[in-house]
Amino acid sequence: MLTPKLDHLIKQLQILPSVGQKSAQRMALQLLSKKRQQGINLAAALDIAMKEIIECRHCHSFSDDEICPICRDSRRDSSLLCVVESAADVMAIEQSGAYRGRYFVLGGHLSPIDGINADDLHIDELIARIKNEAISELIIATGSTIEGQTTAFFIHDAVCNHVTKITRLAQGIPMGGELEYIDSITLHQALQNRGSL
Numbered sequence: 001m002l003t004p005k006l007d008h009l010i011k012q013l014q015i016l017p018s019v020g021q022k023s024a025q026r027m028a029l030q031l032l033s034k035k036r037q038q039g040i041n042l043a044a045a046l047d048i049a050m051k052e053i054i055e056c057r058h059c060h061s062f063s064d065d066e067i068c069p070i071c072r073d074s075r076r077d078s079s080l081l082c083v084v085e086s087a088a089d090v091m092a093i094e095q096s097g098a099y100r101g102r103y104f105v106l107g108g109h110l111s112p113i114d115g116i117n118a119d120d121l122h123i124d125e126l127i128a129r130i131k132n133e134a135i136s137e138l139i140i141a142t143g144s145t146i147e148g149q150t151t152a153f154f155i156h157d158a159v160c161n162h163v164t165k166i167t168r169l170a171q172g173i174p175m176g177g178e179l180e181y182i183d184s185i186t187l188h189q190a191l192q193n194r195g196s197l
C-alpha cells in the first residue's frame with residue numbers, strides 16, 4: 001500500500017530516462033530505508049542544478065556561469081568549431097580527449113515532423129559566430145540519423161560561403177566490430193572513408 005507521499009516520489013522518479021514504475025519503486029524504497037542522508041543530498045543537488053545551471057551564452061552547452069569553462073579556456077584552439085546536437089555530445093567528445101577546439105550546441109536536429117525548424121536550433125547565431133570569428137574548420141558532428149544528416153547538409157549550405165573547410169565526423173566500423181555484422185550502409189561509408197595503415 002503506497003502512501004500519497006511515497007506515490008508522489010515514485011511518480012517523480014519516473015521522469016528519468018529508462019526508469020519505469022518498478023525501478024522507481026525500488027529507488028524510492030532504497031532511499032527511504034537505507035540512504036536517507038544521500039537522498040537529502042540528492043534532493044539538494046537537484047535543487048541547485050535545476051535553479052542554477054544555465055546555458056552558456058556563447059556555445060549553448062550547460063554552464064554554472066554565463067560563459068562556460070570551455071569557451072573561457074584560452075588554451076583551446078579557437079579556430080576549430082565543432083557543431084553538435086546536445087550537451088551530451090560535448091561530454092562524449094571531451095571524454096574522447098581527441099579534440100581541443102570549441103563547440104556550438106544546436107539543442108537538437110531539424111525535424112519538421114516534430115516542428116523543429118532552423119529557428120529552433122540557434123542556426124542564425126551559428127552563422128553570425130562563423131562570420132565574426134576566425135574559424136579555419138567547422139566540424140559538423142550531428143548524428144548519423146536521417147535528421148542528423150539533414151541538419152548537417154542544412155548547416156553546410158548555410159555557412160559554406162563563410163568558412164573554407166567544413167568537415168563531418170568519419171563514419172564506419174566501431175572498435176571491436178566484426179564486418180559480417182555491420183550493416184551495408186555503414187560498410188559502404190567505411191570503404192569510402194578508408195585510410196592508409
Ligand SMILES: [Zn+2]
Nearest residue numbers: 056059068071
Ligand atoms: Zn560555452
